Amino acid sequence: MISIKSEKDIDGIRESCKIVRDTLRFVEKRIHAGMTTGEVDRLAYEYITGCGAIPSCLGYEGYPASTCVSVNEVVVHGIPSERVLKEGDVVSVDLCVLKNGWQGDGARTFLIGTPSEADKRLVDVTRQCFFEAIDGLKAGSPLYDIGYRVQTYAESNGFGVVRSFTGHGIGREMHEDPSVPNFGKKGTGMRLKAGMVLCIEPMITAGDWRVVTLPDGWTSVTRDGSKAAHYENTVVIREDGVEILTV
Ligand code: MF3
Ligand code: CO
Numbered sequence: 679m680i681s682i683k684s685e686k687d688i689d690g691i692r693e694s695c696k697i698v699r700d701t702l703r704f705v706e707k708r709i710h711a712g713m714t715t716g717e718v719d720r721l722a723y724e725y726i727t728g729c730g731a732i733p734s735c736l737g738y739e740g741y742p743a744s745t746c747v748s749v750n751e752v753v754v755h756g757i758p759s760e761r762v763l764k765e766g767d768v769v770s771v772d773l774c775v776l777k778n779g780w781q782g783d784g785a786r787t788f789l790i791g792t793p794s795e796a797d798k799r800l801v802d803v804t805r806q807c808f809f810e811a812i813d814g815l816k817a818g819s820p821l822y823d824i825g826y827r828v829q830t831y832a833e834s835n836g837f838g839v840v841r842s843f844t845g846h847g848i849g850r851e852m853h854e855d856p857s858v859p860n861f862g863k864k865g866t867g868m869r870l871k872a873g874m875v876l877c878i879e880p881m882i883t884a885g886d887w888r889v890v891t892l893p894d895g896w897t898s899v900t901r902d903g904s905k906a907a908h909y910e911n912t913v914v915i916r917e918d919g920v921e922i923l924t925v
Contacts, residue, residue: 681854681874687780691848691923694775695782695923696923697777698775705725705788709763712764714762716761718745719747733775735772741755741896748898749769750767752770753898753906754881756770781852784911789801797905800882803837806831807827807831808878808909811827817872817917819869821868823862824845824860825859826861838886839887840889841861843889845857847877858879872916874914878911880908881906884905884906888902911925
């Protein structure tokens with residue numbers, strides 16, 4: 679069941695999403711070589727709780743931290759640890775915020791120190807995949823056009839599209855229907871309706887798109903060891919376009 683949110687519901691989600699956005703900015707300003715991924719997580723935890731909100735990844739299906747901090751070949755769900763960030767690392771930070779019963783979700787990929795041209799291109803293309811996906815998207819658009827646009831843009835730039843994780847609806851719950859894949863066939867899928875709230879989140883690899891999960895049950899890495907990037911926003915479908923809540 680895909681719920682249609684009222685303007686009052688959307689106001690609630692917007693408030694949580696502002697905290698997501700501000701937390702990601704707070705982390706972006708402070709993340710540096712020499713810091714551990716656990717310290718990145720602590721920064722986010724302090725910021726979110728300081729806003730009177732809950733970092734809703736913490737304890738979600740047993741997840742042990744407030745954020746996912748995914749370095750280099752880690753695609754998503756990297757568990758914050760004592761791992762020290764170094765120059766040249768590609769670091770995705772993904773977090774969810776719960777306030778007044780409403781969820782917000784967003785992710786960014788940060789480059790530590792002076793990036794290589796290849797890593798910069800990976801991050802830029804991943805971000806652009808999101809904007810390609812929402813260009814012209816509105817009520818009545820076919821759901822799988824989102825994935826079609828992400829896939830077309832990523833693959834035409836020589837990158838891979840992760841298949842085993844998708845975007846999702848969001849609201850009272852972090853993950854609601856529908857699933858929003860980053861690949862698909864143009865013109866297919868249900869027609870989007872105004873008031874649907876979706877997380878659109880391209881996960882893009884520099885090499886092969888296949889991923890494997892490490893024995894910890896969370897950490898997802900590229901099978902070929904190539905680097906990956908992630909960019910996610912929560913958006914509302916409107917009659918005439920989309921409203922991005924996490925920028
Ligand atoms: N923010 C992630 C998503 O987009 C959720 C991470 S899984 C968790 O679905 F366990 F960390 F919460
Ligand atoms: Co998400």
